[in-house]
Amino acid sequence: MLDWYGLAGIIIFYTFVLAIGVWAGTKQKNNGEEEVMLAGRNVGLFVGVLTLTATWVGGGYINGTAEALFTTGLAWCQVPIGYSMSLIVGAILFVKPMREANYITMLDPFQVKYGNRIGGLLFLPALCGDVFWIASVLASLGASLTVILEISNFWSVTISTxxxxxxxxxxxxxxxxxxxxxxxxLIVIGLCLSFPFAVHNSEQYLKSPNLTIFSPEVDWIGHVDSQDYGVWIESLLLLVFGGIPWQAYFQRVLSLRSTKSAYYLSVLSALFCILMAIPAGAFGIIARMVDWKSIPDYGKDFNTTESNSVLPLVLRELCPNWVAFFGLGAVTAAVMSSADAGILSSSSMFTRNIYKLSFRPKASENELIWVLRIAIAVIASLACLIALTSSSIYYLSVLCSDIVYVILFPQLILVIYWDKGVNGYGCLSAYFIGLVLRILGGEPGIGLPQIIKYPGYDVATQSQKFPFKTFAMLASGIIHVIVSTLAAYVFRNNLLSPDRWDVLGAFPELHINRIEKEHNGKELRTKEGIVMPRSNKPIAEAVKGTRYSDVTIISTLDQSPPDGSVVAHEFSKF
Structure with missing residues (x-):
């Protein structure tokens, strides 16, 4: 039966959050990119820690942790430690260079190096990661509202979105x-309030009278079989390094007032994320200890096929109604805090890096705001659709880091730390190789067949035991280095003419040097047969930043060519 009081409470909560959001929007000083996407780079450390923690501790994080402790035990509950470590590693590797370059989005360094079109291709894996992430948190909310309030999963997910x-x-x-x-x-209040009630009321429904968390039959620690060591290590690496290249993370890092605060932001948020996983995981342990058939209102076995409902079911059956409502409020708040971050991050990248920089460099601020709003609606709708068709919250929370780990992480490392060695040819080759190897490895959960069966393939479970995702990631990075190096060697030694074959414009300085060498101070005959003197001095000076009459060099992504002049990475046109 539908809980009308609970439904009314959820509606009131949503309305209150919406009101806070609208009020916060009045703090915007203008519709500029930094103001809308980075809050004017004026976020303090305290607020920054709270918002990053709330973003990482989403509904998928809380529900997924409870699900993992119930199904496989602590040994396979890698999301909390993996995502927390990703914040610390991200601070060490990327906070300083990203902030010093004054970037606005995670895709900015790619477009600075490779040009707007090639750099924009990296939006696709970033979008996939965000959409799966948003879907995982929306699915967790749908499961909670369906179990506790008996609201249709369709309506709960849709309305929340x-x-x-x-x-x-x-x-x-x-x-x-x-x-x-x-x-x-609200997350802290809801989890801390409901946990003692769940522990106390579970005592009368234990599988055996003297059962404790240390009893062998509970086995909440779990174990990793020897044949699964490679998969276990890869899963952790995927969460740590695949948890870094996210616009939601860099949006917080770049929005803080100082670089020092950005370091503290990552470390403190990682600590709070670990702490928030403790009560969530405890709900999963409680579910392991309880004999669900002995609970009068439930009266049947609860197995792993229903594992995405672990947390809401414990709240409904082992807590008073009013306490369960606060626990549901925690889940709801966690979902909303992550969903809004994911929606904004992908929409920001699309608006700035795809629409503006790749197609409409002269777009007005008002036009970009409308594009951002449309992008928010489209991305939210796509995530909502996936959430309604998914069966496992934990699976989605891991899958969202998958494509990011394989494709984006090696690309980000190289463009930040070896920007003088990489080029567009290496970027495209690495992108293609990483994507193909990942797809051929298969993903049964979304219907991808396993074309390549790597060593150790388990025919019975149809699963890969070889760490093929890490293999694809490393192959992508190695191919990037090899192809970039070969391309540089071929063009710089004139084995292939840069003017004819450098179709990506990856070596504009070679075009200029060649033109100056062949034509400087000489007469040049045009197609019309008119002989005219020509020197490439204006172009060379423009590249050096000393003259802007023929070519406009864009030193930062906030600058645009004023009147259709040629961008530096497009010198292959000359």
Missing amino acids: VFAAAYTVAGGLYSVTYTDVLQLI
């Missing part, structure tokens, strides 16, 4: 940040 998208549209990162603070407070 609409509200999250609505206040994100209203105020950009300002709205996301302020609502995250409120939502994290």
Whole structure:
């Protein structure tokens, strides 16, 4: 039976969050990119820690941790430690160079190096990661509302998506940040309040009278079989390094007032993420200890096929109604805090890096705001659709890092730390190789057949035991280095003419040097047969930043060619 009081409470909560989001939007000073996407780079450390923690501790994080402890035990519950470590590693590797370059989005360094079109291709794996991530948190909310309030999964997921998208549209990162603070407070209150009740009431329904968490039959630690060591290590690496190249993370890092605060932001948020996983995992252990058939209102076995409902089921059956409502509020707040961040991050990258820089460099601020709003609606709708068709919350929370780990991580490492050695040819080759190897490895959960069966393939379970995702990631990075090096050697030694064969414009300086060498101070005959003197001095000076009459060099991504002049990476046209 539908819980009308609980439904009314959820509606009130959503309305309150929406009001906070709209109010936060009034703090925007203008509709500029930094103001909307980075809150004017004026976020303090305290608020930054709260918003990043709330973003990472999403509904998929909480529900998925409870699910993992119930199904496989602590040994395979890698999301909390993996994602927390990713924050620390991200701080060590990327905070300083990203902030010093004054970037706005994670894709900016790619477009600076490879050009707008090639760099924009990396939006696709980033989008896939965000969409799966948003879907995982929306699925967790759908499971919770369906179990506790008996609301249709379709309506719970859809309405939640609409509200999250609505206040994100209203105020950009300002709205996301302020609502995250409120939502994290509700997460802490809900979990801390409901946990003691769940522990106390579970005692009368234990599988055996003297059962404790240390009893052998509980086995909440779990174990890793020897044939699964490679998969276990790869899963952890995927979460750590695949948890870094996210716009939601860099959006927080770049929005803080100082680089020092950005370091503290990552470390403190990692600590809070670990702490928040403890009560969530404890709910999974409680579910292991309880004999569900002995609970009067439930009266049947609870198995792993229903594992995505572990947390909401414990709240409903082992807590008083009013306490369960607060626990549901924690899950709801966790979902909203992550969904809005994911929606804004992908929408920001599309608006800036795809629409503006690749297609409409002269777009007005008002036009970009409308594009951002449309992108928010489309991305939210796509994530909602996936959430409604998924069976496992934990699976989605891992899958979202998969494509990011294989394709984006090696690309980001190389463009930041070896930017003088990489080029567009290496980028495209690495992109293609990583994607193909990942697809051929298969993914049964989304219907991808396993074309390549790597060593150790388990025919019975149809699963890969070889760490093929890490293999694909390393292959992608190695191919990037090899192809970039070969391309540089071929063009710089004139084995292939840069003017004719450098179709990506990866070596503009070679075009200029060759033109100067062949034509400087000489007469040049045009197609019309008119002889005219020509020197390439204006072009060379423009590349050096000393003259802007023929070529405009864009030193930062906030600058655009004023009147259609040629961008530096497009010198292959000359």
